[in-house]
Amino acid sequence: MKPANQCNVFIIGSGPAALFAAIRLEELGVEGIVIADRNSYPAGGLLNDGKLNFDHRVGIDLNELQIDIGTARKLMGDIKRILEGFPYLRQVTFTENNETVDVIQRIALENGVEFIAPEQWHWGTDNGKAAVDYLRGYLKKTTFLMRTEVISIEEAKGKGFILVLRESGRETRIASGTVLAAPGRSGAYWFRDTARKLGIDNTFGPIDVGIRLELNRIIYDPITESVYDPKFIFRTARHGDRVRTFCTNPGGRVRFEAYESFKLVNGDALHGRKTENTNFAIINTVALTEPLSDTTEFGRMIARQFDLLGGGTPIVQRVGDFREGRRSSRSSFNSRIRHFDFCRATCKAVPGDITLGMPARIIDNLWESLKKMDKIVPGILHPSTLMYAPEIKFFDTNFPTTPGLETNREGIFVAGDGTGKSRGIVGAGISGIIAAEGIARKFFPERHR
Template sequence: MKKEIQLQLTPQEAYDEVVFQETVSKRIGISGSQTDVRARQTKRSIDARGRQVKVNVTAEVFIDELVPPMLEASKAYQNVRNSEQIIIVGAGPAGMFAALRAIELGVKPILIERGNDVRARRRDLAAINKDHVVNPESNYCFGEGGAGTYSDGKLYTRSKKRGDIRRIMEIFVSHGATEEILVDAHPHIGTNKLPKIVTELRESILQAGGEVLFNTKVVDFILENNEMKGVVTQDGEKIIGLGVILATGHSARDIYHLLHQKKILIEAKPFALGVRIEHSQNLIDKIQYHCETDRGPYLPASSYSLVHQTKFKGKQRGVFSFCMCPGGFIVPAATSPGELVVNGMSPSRRDSKFANSGIVVAVELEDLPQYEKYGPLAAMMFQAEIEKSAWKAGGETQTAPAQRMIDFVNRKESTSLLETSYQPGLNSVNMHDVLPDFIASRLADGFKAFGNKMKGYFTNESQLIGVESRTSSPVRIPKDKESFEHPIIKRLYPCAEGAGYAGGIVSAAMDGERCAEKLIEAYIKK
């Protein structure tokens, strides 16, 4: 017999498997060796609103019957080696999932990636962290797996209209992710596990007859009568296909410049910009879990989500947390020499002693009148200028400008900085000299407000590290809501974060799948 039950458990009951099984047997009133009872969690979420943390669990209970697999894992894909082909530019989550979906539909994907494969990419990251050398083609943003590979691997999304979230999760599990991501309300994989999963995704593409081209940069488009026929690489090679899915991520500024140069319609887009804030994870745990010392052996590192509306010179803008990384690290995410960008990531166990999050301010196009001369690239040029300012403030290396939180609010340069997870190091500056006033003043208001929402958050035992500027694309490549195709250039399918339509691993993956489906539906003869 099988039944589903709802439980509210202590952390130990929820996360200790032996205790969980015993608890379920007691709750359903079955004990003793005569009956075989096995339970499996299908949904799990933490409720930390009260003084005692509870875990809400939905579980399947199997009584005197075998427990079936949660997922019938299968990586079998048909062979498309000799099929018609489409071109996918960018091997991040959107590009990889677009390629797999194309294979499922009987079409051969040519997946083009400017950076290294995920293994070789490690050397590029080490060069940034240790030697402050930025490879503009392969870094934390560019390379196999895209920016998502070296991130927290957060898989939570509200974009349920984009596609089947469960399907994306199951593909990750079939390529090596733990089944826990099918259970947790806010699932994550971890930056230490993502590279192996990304490698498995690539192997599925290759084994099915698709192609994956690394260190291959697209420098031009092949256009005929407003139709995208293919792309040209840095070696002059022309690659032709029935359509192009552009999944280049939100940091490929050269692609935006190319689109603008070719007079392909693009638009300036609002985005958000600010800093990374770093606290000790223990402090955040004490605030969120209401604990006196530490969170104990069962609860995961706690996270937070904060938002506050501010006014500056009569204009209201939101200040909010972004990509919060519990038990994580801050990393250098620049994609060109002469700029400084920070981002956050976490390993699967989230066991770093640091918690970090982007704290950013909404930037509207009306905030940037002096950049109007750049047309659709206005917000991107503003973004680039702030990153250059941060690079100079850090000492023209990947050393990041930083300041303690209360010192920042009081416009006082910090005489000393705290220990940090940011490997290239920190340089104490007044961040008001790095950020424009309409950003800095709003951040200061936001930090004070967050201190009222989370008692203990507003403290000089935390520090701002700047700048967090790659929150989303500052450029939108428009596409039709129904066909997903560019409204003017046929056979061009702008995709995911780089097009300004999706943020995060899961929503990008779903957008990639939809673009592949729409392209194939429109242009592959049945």
């Protein structure tokens, strides 16, 4: 479709928050929708793994979205309805009559740990493009501006906004009555700066800092065969902090996530080809008050420290070395004598010492939690298990909004991970739907049913 220089709803980003918002807007009969993304393919994080958690306790903050459990369930139902025809999506965790769940829940409780087994579906990174094509199939009237970066948002004379765009080095402008910002984590700081210039209120939220564990999948299979992505939640005895497991990938790979001045670790799994390993994140929630409330800067300092130590690459340490208080090194990395060959790394991080880059309190919390987890899933802390760092989730800017996700600047709405409204694909999609309904209710009441 031909780009227009005027539209009704301009959506920044093309991840799940944006696509589900556009689908809902079209369903409501709203026309003149434009989606812009600086990438060449409209997907955002949909090309990653595609593990869908349908549980209001995972990736959905009811308070932040100002919804109750019933509404969250209804919105999860909407996401499922939209995705139900996608052939590569398969259910991987069944919550009803799952005996393993009851057993793990009991053992976890005995160890003072909370265990959640959400209903989960998965399509795999290798089917990510097909998932995006499938979702785009719903969008008959939306205009996509790809390889188009939104540089700034300016107030238009009278009503609405002017979006300043850059495409192939060329600057263009487009006017829009409303804007939905769904820039994801990669665009979060650009949008925060832009929002401040427009007088949009925002505050620092907590971040999650931790590591990614990779182990021979034999150890974790008895659990992940029943619960694909098990969620263990710990409250640490020493510091009283919250630690949780996150994003488990049975038969998956550890991957790097590149940012402008550092790399973080993450993980995914393919649908068609499995590795011998399983990986998952274990992360510590960090909130700051005074004198420093800027969790972003704190997280970036940690990331930069690892970047420095690893010469631009994340660091990996064997549990066997960690226990003995020594760094991992290339020469002994796959040592048979030390049983390190039981787990072959799927990712080329630099062998080193993760305790050099991570604050002591976080290391304490992670290790205390892992020791508890080793009682629930014996073998997790096998000497060969790999600890990759840093894994940091920057969901750290919160925007106070109306129930329709409109900010204090009339006409500017927010959704998705980059604006603190979600943590994951389903949550991002739900926040997109809520924002779409908020836009339709306020600006197109004749169409909103």
